[in-house]
Amino acid sequence: MVTGICDSEGETMGGSGPSRRRGAELERAILDAAWDQLVAEGYGRFTIEAVAARARTSKPVLYRRWRTREELFRATIRHRGAAHVQPVPDTGGVRGDLLAVLRGANSGRSNVTALLSVLVTSNFEDIGMSPSELRAELIGDRATSVDLILDRARKRGEVDAAKLTPRIADLPFALLRHEFFMTFRPVPEEVLTEIVDEIFLPLVVPDEAQ
Known part of the structure; x- marks a missing residue:
């Protein structure tokens, strides 16, 4: 043979x-x-x-x-x-949805974590693309999980649409990426909870809910 x-x-x-x-x-x-x-x-x-x-x-x-x-x-x-799009969590509330998607991204099996691991061990000049350009290639023209989660939250009245600037909407994942780049390790559960409960949600909930 x-x-x-x-x-x-x-x-x-x-x-x-x-x-x-x-x-x-x-x-x-x-x-x-x-x-x-x-x-x-x-x-x-x-x-x-x-x-x-x-x-x-x-x-x-x-x-x-x-x-x-x-x-x-x-x-x-x-x-x-395109081939490994994860289902968007639907726990019935924005807090549970955001924690679920952050936990998924924090997993060693996720596209996000794998790509970040490649970035931290590579020379950006060799790759010829910035992290934001790589992220754009990975996502393509699809709406992100966070986009869909926040859109549902708007319709339920859980968040104030006027407060959701593009930078604030990206904040949970921006903080997740920062934590990963600072430690090169999965982010602890208590930090994920802090990102959602103490940083993100207070910025976006309607004033009457505070």
Whole structure:
């Protein structure tokens, strides 16, 4: 039995014999492998050769789709963001919803935490993108979980729409990112609760509710 990697488009060899992945299936497999390579080894070892090996395909297969590793990197971030959209929590109240989404983002399994981990171990000049640009690639044109949560809260009268400036609306995640960058560790539960209860909600609840 021949084993190894074949240079023909989409053909791979495994222990059970040859199989073929083509088109969208092949591209998904490559981008999934690219994300795994990025998280496991960081941007410094995010190369066409490394991704091809992890995807069990050949470098020419990748170069036919992405001319540089920078193009592959952007495609990987966009793919991960679109393919792993988490359900928006609906606990019945803005406090519970915000805590649920912060806990999800704080998880080591989340896209956010994985991408932050890559950033803190990489040189921004090598990546060629700022953290905000990376976030934009990850989210794409979708509304964020916090956007949807706060929109529901407005309709329920839990928050004052006039107080929700873009910067204040982003505050829970901005504080989460700050805590992560300061410690490189998941944020403790008591800090998540403090962010919601003592910092964010007092800024946005209607005056009559205070």
